[in-house]
Amino acid sequence: MASDSGADADGPEPTADRDAESDVETDRAIADEEALRRIADRTPTRLGVGRAGPRPATDSLLAFRADHAVARDAVRSRVGDELLADLDLVALRTKVDDADQYLARPDLGRELDAASRERLLEKCDLEPAVQLVVSDGLSSTAVEANVPELLPILRDGLAERGISVGTPVFVEFGRVDVMDAIGEELGADCCVILIGERPGLGSAESLSAYLVYGPERGTATSRKSVVSNVHDGGLPPVEAGAELVDLIAETLAAEASGIDLREDDRAFRES
């Protein structure tokens, strides 16, 4: 009898058809069933969710909770070691101690810890044209879902254009601006970070790529370019990879990123 929409992370089903199968308050008629379905189907907004008295219908309530659980898990879980091994990423971490501190102290997530700084200089090529950085950010799920596909596209695409790519690294507990510290230490011309976005209830798989020319600590957000909403339901990783290769080439040619490159590139303040 129960609807399966509680397990559906893509969003709630319209619940108007519960009337046929449920117990209390089911005699409430929907004025226009077909219109309700049309309204609910054409928007990601949770419309036509139904009610039990003044409270949400139970399956709508549980669908909401299921989506929140997916988002929470994406924030709290970490990227697995296999992914780092498979993609041959040098593992680094920031000055952040744990997941709780990560959320409270963005300043600590912008700087490598001492051991990681040493490791960076020991393991990575110096002065590359492009340094690639991957970080879990606010969603490890986004990294797991997109980076295995996206990173090889970037590596190959840049190599085809004769652009030298440094040794890619992974940073645990990183903020966007950790790219400034890494790029500065290595003397990279351009630094790119692929980082998990704050999950919404609709998707926890959304990844952003930020790009800075001439990275140095304290570079303003407005001087960074961004390609956001990278995931299968948004900008698919294959398309994002092609777009990024173009953007990187453009950045290197213009020797500028962010508002210095295009006036309409707006800073992402909330990340």
Next chain:
Amino acid sequence: MAIKTTTPDAGDRFDSVVEVLAKANEPKTGDELAGVAADSDAERVAAKRALAGMRLETLRENPAVPADEDEVTRVIQEAVREPIYDEIREWTVADLREYLVATDTGEREIAAIRPGLTSEMIAAVTKLMSNLDLALVTSRMEVPARCNTTVGERGTLSFRLQPNDPADDVANIVDATREGLSYGVGDAVIGVNPVQDGVETTTRILEATHGFIEEWDVPTQNCCLAHVTTQMDAIREGAPADLVFQSLAGTEAGNDEFGVDVALLDEAHELARRRCTSSGPNVLYFETGQGAELSGDAHEGVDQLTLEARCYGLAKRYDPFLVNTVVGFIGPEYLYDGRQVIRAGLEDVFMGQLHGIPMGIDACYTNHMQADQNDIENLAVLLAAAGANYFITVPMGDDVMLNYQSNSYHDAPALRELFDRDPAPAFREWLEEMDLWRDGRLTDRAGDPTIFT
């Protein structure tokens, strides 16, 4: 330098009024991030003791940011009614708390001292008050405001209908409006946050919401929460806006980050009074939130609660119809968890109403906070009990455009039932005519957006 306080020895360990204010705060991650928080609970209480003994005149004479450096300070200082200030200047902050919670104190007694208070005094007393103190005194204050509807009268509870759409699709926005109205939501405002901050989008959203309001004769007001300059351009070109909106910060530098200053806000107010489609007299809408200044690197070494109070001091200049804190939107580096959000929500609504501005709340959270829907339902219950003017509600609590969660449309009838509150009078009559609301409850017809097709 020891700061001046009537509590023996309590002032010795602090160097400035701003330091006492910051360290007296209840724990907030934003104050820790700014490096202004107390190092221990013992130091926190020592600061509260020092603050309790501080005279109100000390707070007036030591504003959080100097007047010659900051126009928000000047707005707050110039608004003080001097004879009333003279009557209370020698009170300590403890005296003020005890006046507010006294058995005989009601809206009249609070109104009698209100014009003598500065935002720093209001911030200071807030830091001495417990959560129940805040709820109790808020419940004594009545700060109504009128646009097309009147919001905030005793015995009423209103809601903003927030039908945001990730593509600014006006058909979806109108559908979400239909659903909200069918739950009795929307007497505070039908207010849309656009994705695209442009005149064309803003005009399209204003026309669609205005058209729906006219077609169904809904007693409410519309608003499109683009940047104030975008709204002004749209209004000048004839877009039908009932209210003009802007986010505020508590410092001049913070407002600069938002792209506004007092001169621009004055101009917006003047334009709104002449060109808004509503009957007024209150035609402005402001949003605020603890941590906004730090996030723009414009906090000037001041704690986030004091800066929030200063937002209300600025808002007061414009006799707004709606002001709400967006309390959990900004993230865990400012308010870490449900406990900090609940505290901040109670503080903000109290501080707004003590300033005399009609205060509501967006009780909300993001997915990287240690909070969930239960936390903001708790906050909604507390603030409905305390008498906040209005809450923000979104479809099923999920704003798919701003990517955060707030109260659900469903929470409106539940809170009204729980506290025996009515919708705003004209809106209630309309709900009854539409057969959506009877005897303080939803009718069988409610909760169905298709009745409006």
